[in-house]
Amino acid sequence: MEAKKGEIASNKNPKKANLLDHHSIKHILDESVTEIVKSKGYPEDVRLSNIRLLIGTIIIIIALFAQFYNKKFPENRNFLIGCIILYIVFNGILQLIIYIKEKNAILFTYPPTGSFHTTGLVITSKLPRFSDKYTLIIASADPESISAKPPVEFTKSVTQWFTKEGVLVEGLFWKDVEDLIKKYAEETKKSK
Structure with missing residues (x-):
């Protein structure tokens, strides 16, 4: 899995944002979150x-x-x-x-193939204007479902993921998002 991430990161051009434009920063982070969640086996729901x-x-x-x-x-x-x-x-x-x-959703997904879950995910993000705090929330796409689990989230400063030149350090961001996905999966196991 680690080799796959390295291959993905090395095959791409580095993602660069204008650090003075919070829309540019949020767009790059949201785009990366979408890539990470899809790589974890969650197919996108475009309905x-x-x-x-x-x-x-x-x-x-x-x-x-x-x-x-x-x-x-x-x-x-x-x-x-x-x-x-x-x-x-x-x-x-x-x-x-x-x-x-x-609302603030950046991605709706179906459940992973071969999964026993009957609901996908809703990935939501927030980056308030004049703030460096990026909030990422993973929740069930159908909160009324029996298999719906409590949402998980993190709020961190975007300065942890960008260099002074505005290049996204994908490895650090990838790890944080992966940890949040794992936390959601653990919440699923705990609640059973």
């Missing part, structure tokens, strides 16, 4: 992303119909009102999905 894309496509189609309808303004007034209402409704649904289901 929610697909639903959001479908709703976004519907919104675009509604806007295109409103823009290119073949009648001019006074004649198409009712049609435009209908398009505006549909546009608002579908945008509201999209925002509701993001607010209720997605």
